[in-house]
Structure formats: structure tokens, C-alpha cells
Amino acid sequence: MARCSAGTVDCPGSPKSVRIVVVGDNGTGKSSLKVAAVSDSFPPNVPHVLPDTKLPFEFFPVGVPTAIVDTSSKPEDMDMVAEELRNADAVVLTYDCDRPETLQGLSTYWLPELRRLEVKVPIIVVGCKLDLRDNNNPVSLEQVIDGVLSEAELNDFQVKCFHAPLQPSGTEGVKRVVQEKLPEGVNERGLTVTGFLFLHALFIEKWRLETTWTVLRKFGYNNDIRLADELLPPSLFKRAPDQSIELMDVAIDFLKGMYVLFDDDGDNNLRPQEIEDLFSTAPKSPWTEAPYVDAAEKTSLGGLSFDAFLSLEKMLRSQKATMSYADNTGSTTDEHYAVNMVDESVSAKKTLVMREIPEDGAQGLFSSKESLAPCDIAVFVYDSYDESSWKRATELLVEVATHGEATGYEVPCLMVSAKDDLDSFPISIQESTRVTRDMGIEPPVSISSKLGDFNNLFRKILTVAQHPHLSIPKTKAGKSRKHYNMLINRSLMAVSRIFFHPYS
Ligand SMILES: Nc1nc2c(ncn2[C@@H]2O[C@H](COP(=O)(O)OP(=O)(O)O)[C@@H](O)[C@H]2O)c(=O)[nH]1
Numbered sequence: 001m002a003r004c005s006a007g008t009v010d011c012p013g014s015p016k017s018v019r020i021v022v023v024g025d026n027g028t029g030k031s032s033l034k035v036a037a038v039s040d041s042f043p044p045n046v047p048h049v050l051p052d053t054k055l056p057f058e059f060f061p062v063g064v065p066t067a068i069v070d071t072s073s074k075p076e077d078m079d080m081v082a083e084e085l086r087n088a089d090a091v092v093l094t095y096d097c098d099r100p101e102t103l104q105g106l107s108t109y110w111l112p113e114l115r116r117l118e119v120k121v122p123i124i125v126v127g128c129k130l131d132l133r134d135n136n137n138p139v140s141l142e143q144v145i146d147g148v149l150s151e152a153e154l155n156d157f158q159v160k161c162f163h164a165p166l167q168p169s170g171t172e173g174v175k176r177v178v179q180e181k182l183p184e185g186v187n188e189r190g191l192t193v194t195g196f197l198f199l200h201a202l203f204i205e206k207w208r209l210e211t212t213w214t215v216l217r218k219f220g221y222n223n224d225i226r227l228a229d230e231l232l233p234p235s236l237f238k239r240a241p242d243q244s245i246e247l248m249d250v251a252i253d254f255l256k257g258m259y260v261l262f263d264d265d266g267d268n269n270l271r272p273q274e275i276e277d278l279f280s281t282a283p284k285s286p287w288t289e290a291p292y293v294d295a296a297e298k299t300s301l302g303g304l305s306f307d308a309f310l311s312l313e314k315m316l317r318s319q320k321a322t323m324s325y326a327d328n329t330g331s332t333t334d335e336h337y338a339v340n341m342v343d344e345s346v347s348a349k350k351t352l353v354m355r356e357i358p359e360d361g362a363q364g365l366f367s368s369k370e371s372l373a374p375c376d377i378a379v380f381v382y383d384s385y386d387e388s389s390w391k392r393a394t395e396l397l398v399e400v401a402t403h404g405e406a407t408g409y410e411v412p413c414l415m416v417s418a419k420d421d422l423d424s425f426p427i428s429i430q431e432s433t434r435v436t437r438d439m440g441i442e443p444p445v446s447i448s449s450k451l452g453d454f455n456n457l458f459r460k461i462l463t464v465a466q467h468p469h470l471s472i473p474k475t476k477a478g479k480s481r482k483h484y485n486m487l488i489n490r491s492l493m494a495v496s497r498i499f500f501h502p503y504s
């Protein structure tokens with residue numbers, strides 16, 4: 001795509017430009033859209049296809065030149081359009097709000113075409129000529145991305161799975177069969193999701209199991225009805241070792257819907273039987289084994305509250321991410337986890353996934369450069385009555401700090417002094433405060449599990465994790481290296497000032 005014509009892209013020495021390719025049916029408003037974007041005015045007459053143009057500079061403040069590429073809609077130019085689409089960084093797909101058939105054109109032609117060309121860049125659908133829209137009969141995008149298989153989509157599906165198109169009478173036949181038994185399985189636009197599922201139930205009932213299996217296999221499911229690993233690229237979920245996954249609000253709403261659906265009596269307590277029902281379509285519940293089985297708080301009735309349910313779900317996601325798709329059924333059983341929600345404020349809750357690491361398991365933490373990267377905070381618990389336990393905790397703190405300084409994956413740390421109900425001697429408060437202050441972290445939080453006094457520990461953990469820069473421990477060596485780097489930087493700055501501005 002190194003084309004220098006019309007001053008658009010990738011001339012040697014110039015920064016790489018972004019190409020936004022505009023495609024859509026003839027007369028939908030592509031060329032006018034482009035002129036309007038570039039000149040901020042509506043053109044009375046536009047040529048059929050405009051030459052490539054860069055957007056005015058204020059459109060790309062981050063300094064990336066952006067070009068809008070207009071395209072032809074003539075059938076004989078489709079090869080050229082395909083070439084543009086392959087080189088696109090983003091695609092704008094236009095339809096005409098005044099002509100519903102151009103919206104249909106998206107699902108019958110343009111979207112399948114983009115799929116066929118394997119265009120994997122962001123696509124923005126734009127409804128042009130809003131001023132001409134018939135408000136009594138508005139066409140909308142929902143009609144295209146609507147969870148309904150149109151005739152053409154049904155046909156694509158058939159070709160993908162069975163390598164043969166359906167005859168027009170075939171599609172009609174399918175729809176008729178579904179409609180007779182399940183009226184909501186079909187609407188004027190095609191086969192609905194319920195209709196599609198009903199059709200498969202029908203195949204299974206009639207012992208045409210191979211049909212459903214063929215479909216499942218085509219979409220990458222194996223004999224255990226599990227998606228093949230290669231279809232779940234780790235990069236999809238996990239980009240860098242220190243990035244984590246957050247569920248979006250829609251995902252949380254979906255989970256809430258599932259919870260409410262299966263919590264039959266609506267008592268915010270999902271009983272073990274109800275959990276089993278929830279996972280009845282999966283090979284098995286992922287939560288019946290370590291490390292999940294005891295990780296979440298149980299209600300007094302032995303079930304899961306919605307918070308506990310959501311915490312386990314989040315733990316599952318973070319495990320999937322950090323264990324890089326190791327089959328979680330095979331995870332080591334000596335790993336102990338606890339998950340729960342912590343109220344950050346009245347309206348916001350965060351999930352804490354805590355992994356217990358026994359003293360002799362600590363070495364594994366430093367096994368590789370990235371081993372501590374997924375961790376948002378390290379908490380060191382010591383027995384306030386046992387000096388050796390305090391010593392060991394400070395040693396570990398120094399090890400974590402050193403590992404962080406060496407690898408660049410620094411982890412904020414918090415010390416916790418346990419058994420506060422005992423007299424905290426011989427480790428005096430002064431001593432522990434001095435050590436933590438010297439390393440640049442908060443003083444230890446005192447708790448007593450026996451008295452049930454957690455001194456707001458979980459919120460404190462959350463605060464430290466959310467403000468990591470305030471609690472990254474520094475070793476003496478690390479500090480002096482930092483000091484040294486600062487000195488070097490300062491002197492370099494001084495040198496460059498003298499060097500470049502001899503008269504200033
Ligand atoms: N009323 C109205 N007409 C428009 C609008 N955008 C484009 N048109 C008209 O629609 C016709 C086709 O536009 P054009 O940009 O050539 O479409 P293209 O074939 O997709 O490039 C022209 O007569 C334009 O003036 C709009 O927003 N409102």
C-alpha cells in the first residue's frame with residue numbers, strides 16, 4: 001500500500017497514514033460525505049469518484065495523517081474496490097436513509113463481501129441523507145444486525161456448513177416448517193434465533209443428529225462441544241502480561257439476567273442444584289473443583305449470592321488469562337483462592353481475587369521475568385507475636401521489590417500484622433513502621449481474625465492496588481540507582497543546555 005500518488009500515503013520519511021475507505025451502494029452519498037468531511041460544506045454536484053484526499057490537519061491532532069478514500073459502485077470496478085478494502089485501516093459503509101433497499105444491501109452484499117475479503121478492521125455504518133428520511137417509516141440499522149437470518153444469510157450458512165446452496169424453495173420450506181410449529185421462529189425478515197434453535201431441536205428429535213454436529217464442527221466445536229483452543233487466541237483476551245480483563249456492563253447485565261433466571265425463588269441465593277441447572281448445557285460446572293470450589297463466600301443456606309456468583313465468574317476470567325489456557329480442571333489443587341466483592345464506594349464494587357501463597361511457595365513467584373506481572377498487589381501477612389515471621393515477611397518484601405526493580409514489573413505492596421489481639425511484642429510498632437517507611441510503603445495494617453477485626457483491610461488493599469505508584473517498595477540499591485539515574489539525567493540536561501544554547 002505504499003502509494004505516493006495524490007499525496008496520500010506512506011511516502012518514504014512521512015509517518016504512516018490511516019486510510020478510511022468509504023464503500024456502499026451507488027448514490028448512497030459516499031462522495032458527498034467525503035466532500036462534506038473535508039470542506040465542511042454540502043456540495044451541489046460531485047463527480048462519481050473523488051480522488052484520494054487527506055483530511056485537514058485538525059482532524060488528526062495526534063499527528064497521524066488520515067486519508068479518506070472514495071470508491072466507485074460500478075460492478076466493473078469491484079476488483080479495485082476490493083483492493084482498496086484490503087488496504088483499509090477502517091471502513092465506512094454507507095446506506096441511504098431514503099432508500100431501504102440500500103440498507104438491505106448491507107446485509108445481502110456488503111457485509112458478506114467484507115467477510116469474504118477477510119477485512120478485519122473497524123467498520124462504521126453510516127446512514128446518509130438523514131434529511132430525506134421518512135419518519136413514518138424509518139429504516140434503521142437494527143434491521144440489518146438484527147439476530148435474524150435473512151434468505152441470503154441462511155444461504156451463506158448452508159454453503160459454509162454443507163457446501164451447497166439452498167434452493168429458493170428450500171428456504172421457503174424451512175421457514176414454513178418452523179412457522180407451523182413455532183410462529184415466533186420466523187418474521188418478515190427471516191429466521192429468528194428461536195426459530196434457528198427450534199430447527200436444530202427438530203433435527204435432533206428426528207435423529208438427524210449429523211446435521212447439528214456438522215454445524216457445530218464447522219464453527220470449531222469438538223466432540224466435547226468445546227471450542228478448539230486455536231479459535232480462542234490468547235491475544236484476544238490477554239495482550240500483555242500485566243494487563244487484566246474487565247467485564248463490561250453489558251456482560252455484567254447478562255450474568256445478572258442468568259442469575260435471576262436460575263435463582264428460582266428470587267432469594268439472592270443460588271442453591272447448588274440451581275448452579276447445576278445453570279451449567280446444564282455445559283460439559284460441567286467449572287466451579288465444583290479447586291481452586292474455585294471453596295473460593296467464594298457461601299450464604300447461610302449454602303448457596304451463592306449474586307456478588308459471590310459474579311466474583312467466581314471474574315476469577316474464572318482472570319484464571320483463564322493468567323494460566324494461559326491451561327485447562328482449569330487440571331489446575332493444581334494446592335492453590336488456595338478467595339474471591340469477594342469489596343465496596344469501593346456506595347455505587348461501585350470491585351472484585352478481589354486473592355491467592356494464598358504459603359511461605360515455601362514463594363520462590364515460584366520469582367521464577368520468570370513476568371511471573372509477578374498479572375498481580376495487582378502483594379500482601380504480606382505476618383504473626384505480630386512471632387519475630388521470625390516478621391523477618392521472613394520483610395525478606396519477602398525485599399525480594400518482591402528487587403524482582404520488580406530488575407524486571408520492570410513492580411508490584412505495590414501492603415504488610416499485614418495478624419493476631420492483633422495478642423500483645424504485639426517483640427515486633428514493636430516503631431520497628432515495623434520504620435521498615436515500611438524506609439521502603440516507601442504504608443505502615444502495616446493490624447488485624448485480628450479471632451476478634452473479627454479486619455480494620456478495613458479489604459478496602460485498604462483495594463486502595464493500594466488502585467494507586468500503585470504510592471506503594472511500590474524500593475530497595476536501597478533501587479533507590480540509589482534511581483538517584484544515580486536522576487543525577488546523570490540532570491547533568492546531561494545541563495550539558496545539553498550548555499551545548500545547544502551557548503548564549504542563553
Ligand atoms: N438531501 C440530501 N442529498 C444528499 C445527501 N448526501 C448526498 N446527497 C445526494 O445524493 C446523490 C448521490 O450522492 P453521491 O455522493 O454522488 O453518492 P455516491 O454515489 O455514493 O458517491 C447526490 O445527488 C447528492 O447530492 C444528503 O445528506 N442529503
Ligand SMILES: [Mg+2]
Binds near residue numbers: 032047048050070072
Ligand atoms: Mg460517488
